[in-house]
Amino acid sequence: MNIAKRKILGAASELFLEGGIAALSVRSIAKQAGVSTIGIYSHFKGKEGILDELYIQGFELFMQAIKFDQEKLTAKEILLKAIHGYFSMAQAHEGHYRLIFGENDSRYTPSDEAKATAERAFGKLVKITALLLPKDASLALKQKNALEIWAFVHGYVSLKHHAIASIFPETDWYVLAEDAFAMHIDAILAKYAGAAN
Template structure:
């Protein structure tokens, strides 16, 4: 890795760590530079300031989310694809809370215009659609998987958001994850997807 690439990654790592610890209020160019062991000029030369860093973290978050949704065909058949997908989404939220807050919890006007931001999020949705598309009959319209992916994403996002509120956690972790899987299965049933089956248990990461 070149020095420039290495410094850029150091800046992003420092920014992510500060954002995770102190939120947006603690994320200043000076603090990022100090954490990365670089000058403020070095930060500006790579990202043109705080907005550029936030945009880079936003894009990185959606790449990571796309990675979570991108499940190779050989690693999961139709019978366990949904359970694996849901649990990977929940794990993404748990393991990358700062990214998640940046992606879904802040005013996007602080990051840039919609023309810059929308393709970043759409790329992650398309990777989710490619995975879920394996559950659709081959003769379905090409855009059906994308519509299905968007609805599944919204449903999973709703569950993990409510899961942050203690009053909505009236079950243990395994039961809660199973509830999310069951809800996604029910949603997918409306698309007449193949490979659907009833959950066999109320515990553990169930599959459809």
């Protein structure tokens, strides 16, 4: 990716973080990035193209965050490491995170390519979270388990970003979430302890 495209995406991510989709216009992105509006259209075909690229990048960052060498790790260790990666991604790329997981609205509809990237990311999560289930678990059960875990973890990230977080100024949300998640993993493992893996 060339420097101009990186500048445009960086500017758009910053603006999104400051004011959501309402803060994004071709003119505001161009001003923030120090490029012409024509440059925006030539690189991305406008605001929708920028949002799609940020959306795709966000899910690619998510997939990178949960990808690591799993050899010699237990299922619980793999899940905890993946969740740690998820939290690191959410913190380091908050604008991307908010676009893909929380602050999307009717002014933006992801393209088919962006939706396909999101589906691939969910597939990776299903594969990792399925390690807690019996090997013969149905796809529906694997997807349900992944969705529950995703909602659980996303809830902590959302609370950290929410105004209510100021009520608990000393709280390390990620440590709190990892502790609670470890108990949740133990509960899932206990539920299926008798099943062959």
